[in-house]
Amino acid sequence: MSHKKIAIVTGASSGIGKLLAEGLPARYALDELWLVARSEDRLLALGQKLSVPVRALALDLTKEESIARLKALLSEEMPDVRILINASGYGKFERFDRIGEEDAAGMADLNCRALTLVMHAALPHCSEGSMIVNIASVAAFQPVPFGAEYAATKAYVLALSRAVNLELRPRGVRVLAVCPYWTKTAFFDRANRESVITHFDCMYDPAFIAKKTFLAMKRKKDYVVPGFVAKATHALTKLLPHSLVMRVFLAQQKLKNK
Numbered sequence: 001m002s003h004k005k006i007a008i009v010t011g012a013s014s015g016i017g018k019l020l021a022e023g024l025p026a027r028y029a030l031d032e033l034w035l036v037a038r039s040e041d042r043l044l045a046l047g048q049k050l051s052v053p054v055r056a057l058a059l060d061l062t063k064e065e066s067i068a069r070l071k072a073l074l075s076e077e078m079p080d081v082r083i084l085i086n087a088s089g090y091g092k093f094e095r096f097d098r099i100g101e102e103d104a105a106g107m108a109d110l111n112c113r114a115l116t117l118v119m120h121a122a123l124p125h126c127s128e129g130s131m132i133v134n135i136a137s138v139a140a141f142q143p144v145p146f147g148a149e150y151a152a153t154k155a156y157v158l159a160l161s162r163a164v165n166l167e168l169r170p171r172g173v174r175v176l177a178v179c180p181y182w183t184k185t186a187f188f189d190r191a192n193r194e195s196v197i198t199h200f201d202c203m204y205d206p207a208f209i210a211k212k213t214f215l216a217m218k219r220k221k222d223y224v225v226p227g228f229v230a231k232a233t234h235a236l237t238k239l240l241p242h243s244l245v246m247r248v249f250l251a252q253q254k255l256k257n258k
């Protein structure tokens with residue numbers, strides 16, 4: 001019995017996740033797209049634009065019942081998960097001792113725990129040639145003052161992706177971590193509310209990140225750093241002591257109430 005081929009995209013209602021969802025049907029043979037975000041209206045509106053059937057899953061992935069619902073749907077329908085894109089993410093840029101408990105828990109829950117559990121739920125339904133794409137950040141390569149927890153969660157995403165990619169090689173399942181620089185998305189609208197960082201030195205267009213992600217999905221690397229500024233930053237984090245890299249980062253940003 002053949003199983004329907006699906007792609008699952010979390011964080012699909014806006015930003016990089018939405019652009020990747022929009023680009024999937026033209027690039028991959030899929031029977032259905034499962035789009036995950038908290039806003040059902042946005043997911044349904046996106047689904048009307050796409051050329052393949054869409055299942056809109058209005059889920060808050062920080063909630064245990066949302067993960068359980070996704071697992072149950074996968075178990076009921078037994079699809080062939082050709083692609084999983086984890087694009088949900090949350091960041092707060094503030095001195096760590098001034099971050100509220102809810103925000104501190106939210107970053108760890110969404111960026112790390114939810115991503116891990118979604119991967120864990122999807123992998124039994126992946127087959128040879130399936131791919132998992134995790135949106136990390138160039139912040140994964142260095143400690144980031146005033147974005148300490150966000151950077152730490154993305155370091156987790158990068159390390160998890162690279163290690164699991166190697167583990168799954170015998171199954172023919174690939175994991176790719178995408179590590180963009182600051183990108184103009186709704187993520188930053190949320191992150192910038194009461195942010196201690198008042199100026200980000202460079203902002204990429206999310207369409208550029210999506211384009212580079214699709215190119216990287218065709219290659220064999222386990223992570224990609226899209227764009228010259230991002231690549232230069234990554235290179236510096238490999239060449240220079242992190243104590244110096246952190247001071248350079250602080251010098252590049254404009255901070256308030258430091």
